[in-house]
Amino acid sequence: MEWLAAISPLSPVVSLGLILLSGVTSMISASLGVGGGTLLIMTMAQVMPAAALIPVHGMVQLGSNGGRLAMSWRHVHWPLLATFVPGALVGALVAGWLLIRLPSGVLELSIAAFVLYTLWGPGLPKRALGRLGTLIAGAVTTLLSSFVGASGPMVAAFVKQHGNSRQGTVATFAACMTFQHLTKAFVFGVAGFLFADWLWLILLMIGVGVLGTWLGLRLLHHVSERRFDTGFRVVLTALSLRLVWLGMTRLLT
Template identity: 65%
Template sequence: MPLLESLSPLSPILNLALVGLAMLTSVISASVGIGGGTLLIIVMAQVMPATALIPVHGMVQLGSNLGRATLTWRHIDRQVIAAFLPGVVLGALAAAWLLIRLPSGVLELAIAAFVLYSCWGPSLPKGRLGKGATLAAGAVTTLLSSLIGASGPLVAAFVKHSQTTAFARVATFAACMSLQHLTKAFVFGVAGFVFRDWLGLMAAMIAAGLLGTWLGLRLLRGLSDKRFDTLFKWMLTLLALRLLWMGIEELVAS
């Protein structure tokens, strides 16, 4: 108990529950491609201070995605990453200095609409998936990630159109998200967040996430590309519907 108590300002029971949840959500992300990070931030939002939620979640997701990218590095589309990275830098700089936010709920609705179109609408023209579109995707999703915490569904919708196999999608998505979450150390450092108070919990959740990633990748090897594509599409759809509901609630409340 003393060890668990020292992990963060939260109670030992909550610390233990979050470590276990980090492993479970990493299994989900590694085997289905997405969903774990969004589930994790939903639960964390119920028990953590709002000021700590996005930076702590970002560092935990950095560890989880970096581990997944490392284990699947042979499948990463390096051309996509090379074009995505400059956009990540631009998005992080914008997030660090942004003073004006859109009305509550608008971001969630916009992301949900794009993801649903990506899953069920006509295929995007190939010309829109070039370097310019990739850079723009990196900038916009990185900015949104710092504002709402979980931009995974939007990045996954982009990756879905650029990769054709299960392992390529998982690997490229993990690499993109690693770059994105890495910028949060800069963004929230500039904002004055004290990471030191939460280092123990972040380290424990990252370690649990690495174990979950290993287990999830073993499950992924047993899925055919067609079955993976179906699971991936429905996971995206469910997350988009959740964002749609959240956006409507925010707009009604405001």
Template identity: 65%
Template sequence: MLASPADIPYLASLLEGLAQYFPLSLSIVCTLLLLALLTSAMSAAVGVGGGTLLIMFMAQLMPAAALIPVHGMVQLGSNGGRMAMTWRHIDMRRLLAFLPGVALGALVAAWVLIRLPEGVLELSIALFVLFTCWGPALPKRALSRTGTLIAGAITTFLSNLIGASGPLVASFIKQGGGERHAKVATFAACMVAQHLTKAFIFGMAGFLFQEWLPLIVLMIGAGLIGTRLGLRFLDRVSNRHFDGLFKWALSLLALRLAWLGSASLISH
């Protein structure tokens, strides 16, 4: 039922009252909620890409200082929901090998700042992702327990610097084989571990999470709805078709990173 003209002052005061709980305008908040839903659905359905796409949009809508910590907490909730919905499919052997590397990478990120020429990081990630998608399979040593630990450390370190290391983690998960549900579930569990470190690192750095908590909670809720929608698609697609979608989604993200990296290097 549409609101009558008499309701307009009431609706205006309601919106004004809600606005005080957010550090951004209500129009931006609504946009972010929609993006959280759509990108979570993408990650659940295709296995990757939602987090990277979300941070790209968030970078245009919110302060840079809040971008990585807020995105990290939203992705923690989104991936946590996906992990809870698919926990039976998690490859525990790979996850347990990944976790020590997460702790190591987080410790290094908390104490070390590395300044690379702008664009080099994006190009490096893009080339690695494209290689794992279209090049020869990684040697078995790279997929061993030690190799998985190293991958966990490097990707966690990068995650705390650039915000979204999802394509890098996903490309490593892809090389390990397995059916589609196992890939989605294991990827979600690995990302939960990585994003959890951001609460510690940015909290220690003095970021005030409580100012952004209402927005974070609402975006997590929207992400859980998107995850449920995406998993319905995942149940209907075959392993062969999922692998194709997964590979192309990774490749498109990598090409965009390569474009951004090249543009940064050329402009400098």
């Protein structure tokens, strides 16, 4: 246990728990398409300093999504990604300039409302799914991701509207999130966050996360389109309702 005590400012038991949880949440994201990253950050928020939460989570998710992308790149919807990336760059630059957090509760409620509408409301108009809409989605979700850490459900809901297969949805979502989390290294590096203090914990969580991703992708091949769609909707809805509760709590306190 001595080596665990040296990998982060956290206790050895907490560090080990987060490393194992990274594998489980990566498997969830790979098999259902989304959900693991949000579950992970909710857990990390209970045991980590607030200043380290979003940058550490972002680097772990960079590794997890990057591993998923490497294993499923053949299914990526490249035109969608090519339009998403410039918007993400704009969002990252704005976040790096602001380096502030918007009013507590407002962001959570906004994300939840968008996801629930996308899942259960009328389909997004074609204009929203076009190049301009995708560009705006990339910018907005990247900006939000730098402040609240969990824009995954919002990006996943948008990607799903393009009607890709389950493999295409998972691969394209992983590609979008890989680039989005990559921008956090820039945003929080500019802000002066010391990644070196958490480097070993980040690397170990990424390593176990890659294993979880591999297992999750194997499971994905055995899930029917209908079951995947149902599971995807259930997970996103549950996460959105959680965000509603969290947003209302923060807004009223």
